[in-house]
Amino acid sequence: MPEYEVVAVVVEVVEVELSRVAKGRNFELEIVELLKRLGFEVIHNDGGIDIRARIRGIDFVFQCKDWERPTVVRELDGALTQPENSGAIGVVVIPDNSRFSLKTIERAITSVFPIILTDKAHLPTYILNTILDRLQGDPFIFRFLY
16 A cells, blocks of 8 residues: 555656646747737747747747746857857747746846847737837847836
8 A cells, every 4th residue: 555655646746747848838839829820930849949930031039938937048048059040039938927037137138149038918019129120220129018
């Protein structure tokens, strides 16, 4: 009987982990669908980058984080150094009820790469502003819409 109890505890822990993974994956899929509705060509790959997308000749690299306080700008900086991401704009998307930490905001502002921090609700506004800036030849400007 004691062996069975240990197995039951292990199974319970695995189920909790799978639900976190599933929750994150569902959030990524929500963002993929939103980007498609906005007219993006979307590549959903999860090879360190959650989503690669292009619209009007502008490339974007997305990290979708369904966490309370994501701190992923350093990871995105690293991804933007890769040749396949040259010239892309980095985007970290979080759920509407989440907030970025001050450290994450500071890291995005000081990055040598263009990085957008946004919640899902503001994502279309950021994308539109970035496209308009690029089409007009304006440099990327960090914006924060909370």
